[in-house]
Amino acid sequence: MKKVVILGQSSEAVLYAIAIKVRLSCEVILIKDINQPEPHRYIETLLPDTLRILNQLGLKEQQWLPEVDGVYCTAIEVTTADAYNVMLPFSPIGTNINGLDFHSVAFNTLNKINGKEFEAFSLGAQMSRKGKFVHPVNDDNSVLSSFDYGVNVDNIKFAHFLNAYAKYLNIEIIHADTLSFDWAFCENASENQVKTLRCNTSSKDVLEVHNIDFLIDSAESSYTLRADAQLDNIFENDISPSIQRQVSMSVEVNSPRLFSPQCLSLEVGQLFIRASSKTLCLQLFLQDGVSLIDGETALRKFASSYPYLPLINDEIAKGKVNTVISSKQPLKSLPWQANVIKASNLYELCPVLQGSIALHLENVMSFIDLAPNTSAHSSLRNEYNRQFVVRHNEYNSFAELVIHLMSKKQAAKLKSEKASRVLKLYQNTGRYMSEANQVVDNTYWLNILLVLAGSPNNYNKMLAIPSETRDILERIKNIISVTCEQLPETNVYMKHLLNQ
Amino acid sequence: MSNMQINEIVIVGGGTSGWMTAAALSNQFEHLLKKQSISITLIESDDIGTVGVGEATLPHLRFFNQKLGIDEREFMSATKATYKLGIEFCHWAQLGDCYMHAFGEYGKRHQNIEFHQWWLRAKDLMLAKDITQYSMAAIAAKNNKFQHPKPDQNSMLSRFNYAYHIDAGLYAKFLRDYSHQRGVVRIEGKISQVKQAGDSGFIQSLCLDSGQIIDGDLFIDCSGFKGLLISESLKVKYHDWSHYLPCDSAQAVPSERPDTLITYTRASARSAGWQWRIPLQHRTGNGYVYCSSFCEDQHAQDELLMHLDGNPIREPIQLRFITGKRDKFWDKNVVSIGLSGGFMEPLESTSIYLIQEAIGNLIDLFPDADFSAELQNEFNRLMDEEFYHIRDFLIAHYHVNNRDDSDFWRYVRNMQIPDTLAHKLSVFETQGHIVNYGQGEFLAPSWLAVLIGQKxxxxxxHPSVDVLDTTELTNMMENIENDIYINAAAMKNHEDSLMSFLANKSSKEYELYSRLRASKSLYGTTEK
Structure with missing residues (x-):
């Protein structure tokens, strides 16, 4: 693979360009639509695993953090339909005791223990609750190694940073509107493949890019995707509406309170509140059947009455709130066909945990793993498409479980086999069985059960629990509490860090 | 909330699976056995033989023993064990060819790219040797060397693993003593009748030949191929996989040990199957697994005896089997562990591993007397995954061959294989990528060893490995090879290493390594 053309200007397109350039060292041409408006502003949470992958691609946290109004976070605050509020940390809750799962020990020792009580055993949850932060230490004996962190970033500034990095890597960036593709029969692969791209540059010249080995189509206006509109959905347990709609609101402010990302269950859908160091953003993902107008009304009503967001209320009064309505259709065919990957229009699957970047980055890294060294790559393509479907099904399953638990509609039947199986096993037996090669980490699956699914009906009562366990649990709680008290406020820590 | 704890556990059948189960449960429930709030009874009959013919294991067995607090020295001494660094496959890809599936990684990842991709490019440029040269375990095994791995991640000596060759009968006896000490009751006798509850079909009690009645809440079927409870009583059906793995017979015979004690199992392909050779301290275990449609029993026996390294100690014994698995490993109040749950030929030494996985899963999912359906379903799902993954791995050994010297090898090369395996092979062929379907054995280095070994x-x-120039690539290959060579050269000879260890001259590194491993969760938790 010598020449790759990428269409689009989303973060995903640029991430594809960066990853291919860094990992595959081939010629990369990024073609951006001339008149494509800048995407709407929202705040994205980059999860710990996303930060690690970015780091592998040379995107060091200390370089981009100041550029993207980044704010550290160690948990997501979740509020259910009945106003139950709890933290979902990014790291395991508690620690194994005598080789036994922490939650099994906790059930046996404390009998009924709810999500709020589990919070006390997670430094990450406590730090988020109290607005504290330091970087974790690399010492298994220290409680300061027991949490993990993500970063809230301004999506537009992050995209700008990625663009600058792409230029630094000598990726050719062309502003042009795509006109057409030429397909040619590739004998080696026994199929037609895209070989030439024709586009109109900003100076109205027609530019032709020849000898394309691979095309990644991530453009919003892409016509390779339009043909998919009439197809059936490819996902087994799709829980999203056929057209995903969201209403979002972003407010630029001078110094917002630095709080954890929040996810709330409203009548009309799931609301996410995230903050960078300069912007507050509310994103409402609408349930099927709720109109955009009703969604916008609900969002404005929420913003004006939510007591913890006085800044937004002030800004609303000043008329500085931007409301953006967007809708996306899900991808309806397998993404990699011939020598083209359709990488756009992936709806965001109600990003309880992740913003779109985490999912995009998974797709990008899957492609890097399977990047072909030949034009005859049908088996690699099949594997990419298989992984893609598995990944999206698992995200869907996780999202469905979270929405189910948040909405408190316990009688509702879960569509996802996995979500249903995991929930039933936990509720009836108090168990969670870790699985290898999870797309959504086992930590998140277990944590969401511990903090939101309530005490199980039964649990393993035959464990050899040491008699001093109650004291041990108390000590863990105290260490976490005292440690957390001693940590600096997130904004103080960040100011210090940025001044350095 | 249910408070109906299971009080009476009955294990049907001794042998390796029965006593491993008894030992693990008595360790897990030692606190309850002491308080007499639970009982564990194992029923076996000296009149019924066990299949155990000498056993090659996977490294997981070490962790099983560590969890039970078993001293490695004591265990090796009691089971006449030798160290095992892998399996040598001879004549599989083609006659005269040999390769090693060793326990450990190949080389080192570089720039976050798997070693074998660098190796593939180096090989294209004639800059690399056989991939075996880049495996610490394979080089140690080929040179008959052994030492315990080191915990230091920067050392090549941390990049391999080891298992054992054991006398499975002695291991069962060893665990029987272990279990007795923790309160397991052994009852000698044959089961003449199984009493089930009329409405639920749950097993209530077992009646022995002597007339003794054994009541139980949970029954663990370790009765071997017969599946006394899971099959004969509960009628759980068996999925026959002989269309994928057609070998259905085996003959086994021990022989006198040769002078040199090798550190690996040898699996030599024969005209209609393969022959194992398992070196123990006192003898060598041998057997021929074959397909009766392609080979008469007498011919198999002749072929087996012709290829022994020492004189046979007794007459060969004959075994028949059907490769496959139960539809449910756990049904009602019966959990099948070992051969009663399913059988896969011992080509990759998975029998004890599967027993161990079943025991670990049972402990993680141990039920109350209400036998929650969720626990059963989860247990069955996890065991299914294990069986499917191992099945595909075994099929690959047969299917990917270039032999044209017998009908059997032509048949297995052309037979239909599962879609999951076909996809895996196709992706690997294209660019050396190993598809990962989820959890279970075997991991990427094992697939790599076998698929490359099978030619x-x-x-x-992968295109990413073009970034190094040929000098850099040559240096990288040479450095790894030298590092392995130097470390292997410094190791003791296998027999010396074994004897000095058994004579209580352990190294500090091993003590440290053991402590580190023992501190990890092995089973009884959700971390695996």
Missing amino acids: LKIKHY
Whole structure:
């Protein structure tokens, strides 16, 4: 693979360009639509695993953090339909005791223990609750190694940073509107493949890019995707509406309170509140059947009455709130066909945990793993498409479980086999069985059960629990509490860090 | 909330699976056995033989023993064990060819790219040797060397693993003593009748030949191929996989040990199957697994005896089996562990591993007397995954061959294989990528060893490895090879290493390594 053309200007397109350039060292041409408006502003949470992958691609946290109004976070605050509020940390809750799962020990020792009580055993949850932060230490004996962190970033500034990095890597960036593709029969692969791209540059010249080995189509206006509109959905347990709609609101402010990302269950859908160091953003993902107008009304009503967001209320009064309505259709065919990957229009699957970047980055890294060294790559393509479907099904399953638990509609039947199986096993037996090669980490699956699914009906009562366990649990709680008290406020820590 | 704890556990059948189960449960429930709030009874009959013919294991067995607090020295001494660094496959890809599936990684990842991709490019440029040269375990095994791995991640000596060759009968006896000490009651006798509850079909009690009645809440069927409870009583059906793995017979015979004690199992392909050779301290275990449609029993026996390294100690014994698995490993109040749950030929030494996985899963999912359906379903799902993954791995050994010297090898090369395996082979062939379907054995280095060893031709390497120039690539290959060579050269000879260890001259490194491993969760938790 010598020449790759990428269409689009989303973060995903640029991430594809960066990853291919860094990992595959081939010629990369990024073609951006001339008149494509800048995407709407929202705040994205980059999860710990996303930060690690970015780091592998040379995107060091200390370089981009100041550029993207980044704010550290160690948990997501979740509020259910009945106003139950709890933290979902990014790291395991508690620690194994005598080789036994922490939650099994906790059930046996404390009998009924709810999500709020589990919070006390997670430094990450406590730090988020109290607005504290330091970087974790690399010492298994220290409680300061027991949490993990993500970063809230301004999506537009992050995209700008990625663009600058792409230029630094000598990726050719062309502003042009795509006109057409030429397909040619590739004998080696026994199929037609895209070989030439024709586009109109900003100076109205027609530019032709020849000898394309691979095309990644991530453009919003892409016509390779339009043909998919009439197809059936490819996902087994799709829980999203056929057209995903969201209403979002972003407010630029001078110094917002630095709080954890929040996810709330409203009548009309799931609301996410995230903050960078300069912007507050509310994103409402609408349930099927709720109109955009009703969604916008609900969002404005929420913003004006939510007591913890006085800044937004002030800004609303000043008329500085931007409301953006967007809708996306899900991808309806397998993404990699011939020598083209359709990488756009992936709806965001109600990003309880992740913003779109985490999912995009998974797709990008899957492609890097399977990047072909030949034009005859049908088996690699099949594997990419298989992984893609598995990944999206698992995200869907996780999202469905979270929405189910948040909405408190316990009688509702879960569509996802996995979500249903995991929930039933936990509720009836108090168990969670870790699985290898999870797309959504086992930590998140277990944590969401511990903090939101309530005490199980039964649990393993035959464990050899040491008699001093109650004291041990108390000590863990105290260490976490005292440690957390001693940590600096997130904004103080960040100011210090940025001044350095 | 249910408070109906299971009080009476009955294990049907001794042998390796029965006593491993008894030992693990008595360790897990030692606190309850002491308080007499639970009982564990194992029923076995000296009149019924066990299949155990000498056993090669996977490294997981060490963790099982560590969890039980078993001293390695004591265990090796009691079971006449030798160290095992892998399996040598001879004549599989083609007659006269040999390769090693060793326990450990190949080389080192570089720039976050798997070693074998660098190797593929180096091989294209004639800059690399056989991939075996880049495996610490394989080089140690080929040179008959052994030492315990080191915990230091920067050392090549941390990049391999080891298992044992054991006398499975002695292991069962060893665990029987272990279990007795923790309160397991052994009852000698044959089961003449199984009493089930009329409405639920749950097993209530077992009646022995002597007339003794054994009541139980949970029954663990370790009765071997017969499946006394899971099959004969509960009628759980068996999925026959002989269309994928057609070998259905085996003959086993021990022989006198040769002078040199090798550190690996040898699996030599024969005209209609393969022959194992398992070196123990006092003898060698041998057997021929074959397909009766392609080979008469007498011919198999002749072929087996012709290829022994020492004189046979007794007459060969004959075994028949059907490769496959139960539809449910756990049904009602019966959990099948070992051969009663399913059988896969011992080509990759998975029998004890599967027993161990079943025991670990049972402990993680141990039920109350209400036998929650969720626990059963989860247990069955996890065991299914294990069986499917191992099945595909075994099929690959047969299917990917270039032999044209017998009908059997032509048949297995052309037979239909599962879609999951076909996809895996196709992706590997294209660019050396190993598809990962989820959890279970075997991991990427094992697939790599076998698929490369079976001479599956990889058409291209990953494009990312073009970044190094040939000098850098040569240096990288040479450095790894030298590092392995130097470390292997410094190791003791296998027999010396074994004897000095058994004579209580352990190294500090091993003590440290053991402590580190023992501190990890092995089973009884959700971390695996």
